[in-house]
Amino acid sequence: MEYIILLIFSFFTEAVILWQYAASLFSPSHSGKKRLTLLSVLYVLLFFLSLLGQTWLNIISFFVINTVFLYIMFNLKLLLALFHSAILTAIMGISELAVLGMISRFFPHFLLEASVGLVFYTVFSKITFFAVVYLLSWLFKGNKAAQEPYGHSEILLMFIPLSSILMMFTLLSIGETTAYAPPVDFLVTICAVFLLLVNLLVFGINQYNTKRSQEYADLQLLLQKESDSVEYYEMMLAQNENQSILIHDIKKHLQSIRLLNEKNDSDKINDYIQQLMESSDLKETTKLCDHEMLNSILCRYQRHCNDKHIIFHTDIRSGTVQHIYPRDLTSLFCNLLENAVESAENIPDSFIELTVQKKENSPFLIIILINSCQNTPVYNPEGLPISHKSDNGRHGFGIKSIKKVIKQYHGNLQMYYDNDSGTFHTILTLKQ
Numbered sequence: 001m002e003y004i005i006l007l008i009f010s011f012f013t014e015a016v017i018l019w020q021y022a023a024s025l026f027s028p029s030h031s032g033k034k035r036l037t038l039l040s041v042l043y044v045l046l047f048f049l050s051l052l053g054q055t056w057l058n059i060i061s062f063f064v065i066n067t068v069f070l071y072i073m074f075n076l077k078l079l080l081a082l083f084h085s086a087i088l089t090a091i092m093g094i095s096e097l098a099v100l101g102m103i104s105r106f107f108p109h110f111l112l113e114a115s116v117g118l119v120f121y122t123v124f125s126k127i128t129f130f131a132v133v134y135l136l137s138w139l140f141k142g143n144k145a146a147q148e149p150y151g152h153s154e155i156l157l158m159f160i161p162l163s164s165i166l167m168m169f170t171l172l173s174i175g176e177t178t179a180y181a182p183p184v185d186f187l188v189t190i191c192a193v194f195l196l197l198v199n200l201l202v203f204g205i206n207q208y209n210t211k212r213s214q215e216y217a218d219l220q221l222l223l224q225k226e227s228d229s230v231e232y233y234e235m236m237l238a239q240n241e242n243q244s245i246l247i248h249d250i251k252k253h254l255q256s257i258r259l260l261n262e263k264n265d266s267d268k269i270n271d272y273i274q275q276l277m278e279s280s281d282l283k284e285t286t287k288l289c290d291h292e293m294l295n296s297i298l299c300r301y302q303r304h305c306n307d308k309h310i311i312f313h314t315d316i317r318s319g320t321v322q323h324i325y326p327r328d329l330t331s332l333f334c335n336l337l338e339n340a341v342e343s344a345e346n347i348p349d350s351f352i353e354l355t356v357q358k359k360e361n362s363p364f365l366i367i368i369l370i371n372s373c374q375n376t377p378v379y380n381p382e383g384l385p386i387s388h389k390s391d392n393g394r395h396g397f398g399i400k401s402i403k404k405v406i407k408q409y410h411g412n413l414q415m416y417y418d419n420d421s422g423t424f425h426t427i428l429t430l431k432q
Contacts, residue, residue: 006122007050013126015043017133018066018088024137025084026074035073042069063089088133095129217327289316289356293326294333298354301337310344310372311351320356320365323432324409332367332405335398336426340371343424347372358432364411365430373424376417384415385424406430 019039022028028035042065049061063085071081103121253272260269288298298314305312321329337352344350350372359366377385384399406413411430418425 002118006118007047010122010126011043011047011050014062014092014129015039017126017130018069021084021088021133021137022070022074025140026070026076028073029075030073035069038073039069059089059093062092087136091132091136092129095132096125099125099128288314289321290318291316291321291329293329294321297330297333297337301341301352304341305344305352308341308345309350310341311349313351313353315353315355315357317357320358324430328405328408331401332428335401336367336369339398340369340424340426343374344372347374359429363432365432367426367428367430369426369428370423373417373422376419377424384413402428 019035046061046065050058066085066088067081070076070084071078074081076084099121103124257269257272260272287295288302289295294316298316302312302314304310324332337354340352344352352371353369355366355368357366358364380386384403403413405411406428409430411428414425414427416425417423
């Protein structure tokens with residue numbers, strides 16, 4: 001009976017570890033209820049197969065069941081699901097063999113105690129399995145794109161399973177030198193089990209907090225999008241009002257043109273008419289691209305450029321940015337244009353040119369930004385320009401945000417300064 005209970009506890013722990021590993025690395029394709037249901041069914045099946053007592057059958061079934069769960073419940077290709085399932089199977093087997101070898105070498109006394117020794121072996125091996133899997137998921141997370149951000153500070157949580165392993169060593173050492181007498185042996189066993197549960201609980205709470213933080217960040221980005229949209233529509237209303245004012249004043253403009261005509265001053269008449277035609281008040285409602293979010297961003301920076309007397313030109317091809325998430329679109333283009341406006345302001349006849357187009361016969365999107373720049377930028381060791389903002393607390397955050405989006409979409413970033421034309425060039429490629 002004790003063996004059955006330990007077996008159930010062991011498979012429950014492995015299922016929780018698989019759940020956290022997959023949830024931290026991959027994007028789910030089904031709801032949480034469906035994932036939990038399938039995981040429960042698969043691990044119940046795995047439990048019954050383990051009762052046959054066939055080691056190779058247990059290993060193969062563990063590998064196959066993990067593969068099925070990852071492939072069906074997450075957006076993974078079959079080869080990638082096989083790869084991660086093989087990693088989990090290997091770590092599970094190695095952790096059990098390593099713990100068995102350590103106990104046999106340093107604490108052989110525990111192997112002679114059927115109940116306590118088996119409990120310590122199970123808990124010790126699962127804590128080791130959990131620690132290695134968490135470390136591996138953290139390493140994979142650092143190199144993974146198109147997922148949620150993951151703070152490097154969370155590696156400090158590794159001290160929890162490592163401390164647990166040290167505590168297990170301590171309990172084993174005490175038990176090896178001084179035999180645990182009832183009911184101390186039972187209490188020590190319960191402490192070992194709770195030690196493993198505490199590890200799982202702490203990391204589960206951390207994963208929940210990470211998810212909540214990401215939801216909060218998404219909410220802030222949504223508010224930013226709404227703010228951009230509101231500003232865009234306010235600009236449209238202001239433009240309509242200016243058009244109404246111009247229509248109201250058209251009689252005065254015609255009178256001025258008539259006076260110039262009476263003086264036969266054709267040059268001034270042409271200049272006057274040209275000035276009226278180029279007035280923004282006579283232009284149609286601003287639409288710079290067919291993507292609503294990007295159009296709001298571009299309109300806002302177009303107004304900034306007009307206020308700073310910077311020529312702003314865009315060429316956004318239709319359907320080029322539909323695959324980019326709104327939060328990434330905001331981070332990328334706002335930071336690019338913010339840096340460009342900062343560089344081009346207070347320069348005579350300055351300009352900003354933004355081009356977004358697809359590269360023919362390839363899955364890449366090309367973004368080219370050219371802006372006036374008076375001075376040659378100073379570059380860091382990575383070849384990227386160093387910000388000269390006075391606020392050191394926000395020093396270089398724009399470039400870091402751009403690099404983060406580029407990494408997420410498997411892209412590339414190139415920046416250089418053209419001394420002959422006095423322009424700064426930014427070229428980005430993003431995989432669609």
